[in-house]
Amino acid sequence: MPQADLNDLRAFRAVAEARSFTRAAAQLGVSPSALSQTLRGLEARLGLRLLTRTTRSVSATEAGERLLGTLGPALDEIAATLAALGDLRDRPAGTIRITAGEHAAETVLWPALERLLPAYPEISAEVHVDNTLADLAAGRFDAGIRIGELVGKDMVAVRIGPPLRMAVVGAPAYFARRPAPKTPQDLTSHACINIRLPTHGGVYAWEFERGGRELRVRAEGPLVFNVAPPLLRAALAGLGLAYVFEDQAQPYLAEGRLERVLDDWCPPFPGYHLYYPSRRQPTPAFALLVEALRARD
Structure with a gap:
């Protein structure tokens, strides 16, 4: 039977149970004449009379009684299923897929x-x-x-973390062999531990800024990694100097296992x-995640 006939079956049930076109029409919000026409169309498609009509009453035929006996529970089950689906739509559930860099995953996403x-x-x-910078759709x-400056203009961006700072650090044993750099340019004479990032097209150039002056230094050294x-x-x-997030180095700086240099060349920048x-x-699940991540000032 065509999908559109489901409403016709509901109409038949209403009339059969109310035993009146007038009362059933009031329940369904239609006119008695329209309801009567709907039932005649249903009977014509089935090739069966479902209702016996008199000037004073309406009653189900034998075929109508059989249909009503199975139709009522079936329609009730359909209504219950649709209600349950509505609850599912409004209930926070499902899997959220997120892409993030190592530092972001550890410091803001995991908490x-x-x-x-x-x-x-x-x-x-x-x-x-x-x-x-993974393609979300693909x-x-x-x-x-990602860091705010890397987010595309066509995206909705929600700040979820405080400003970040970078730090150039080395072990006391390293500085016992070499004098600390005074300017970013001095790094060219130091052993620098580098990282290769796909987003920068190769070995990452260390970024510095002071007084509105920006510098990028491609320092060399004994090691290059692809993770931080x-x-x-x-x-x-x-083994050399590393350029890392300040919070990553902080515990080792506090213990004296690392020392920081070029601090005045590493200003804060927009965070994640x-x-x-x-x-x-x-x-609903995604909205909860956004709220859980949203930065509180």
């Missing part, structure tokens, strides 16, 4: 997920840790996390932002 997931067990997260990601964690280990071993396409319709 938010640690708070969110236990409170909402029907939400799950799939985190793709990658230092490239990777089927719901959102990404080994940079600190190499610096702690005295969650970004996603402006056309995206947020689900």
Whole structure:
């Protein structure tokens, strides 16, 4: 039977149970004449009389009684299923796929997920840790996390972290062999531990700024990594200077295992932002994640 006939079946049930076209029409919000025409059309398609009509009453025929006996529970089940689907739409549930760099995943994403997931067990997260600027659509990601200046203008960007700073650090044993650099240009005579980032097209050039003057230094050294964690280990071993996020180096600076140089050339810059396409319709689960991540001033 065509899908459109579902409404006709509802109309038949209303008339059969009310035993009146007038009362059933009032329940359904239609005119008695329109309701009568709907039932005649249904009977014509079935090739059966479903209702016996008199001037004073309406009653179901034998075929009508059989149809009503199975139709009522079936329509009730359909209504219950649709209501349950509505609850699912409004309930925070489902998997959220996010792409983020290593530092962002550790410092801002994980703390938010640690708070969110236990409170909402029907939400799950799939985190793709990658230092490239992943294509959200191609990777089927719901959102990404990157430094604010790297987020495209066509994206919705939500600030989720405080400003960041970089730090140039080395071990005391390293500085016992070489004098500390006074300017970024002095790094060309130092052993520098580098990282190769796909977003920068090769070995990352260390970025500095002071008094409105910006410098990029391509320093050389004994080691190049494609991920950040080994940079600190190499610096702690005295193999050279590393250019890392300030918060990563802070525990070792406090312990005296690392020393910082060129501090006045490393000003703060905009921190991490969650970004996603402006056309995206947020689900309840995604809206909760945004709220959990949103930076509080």
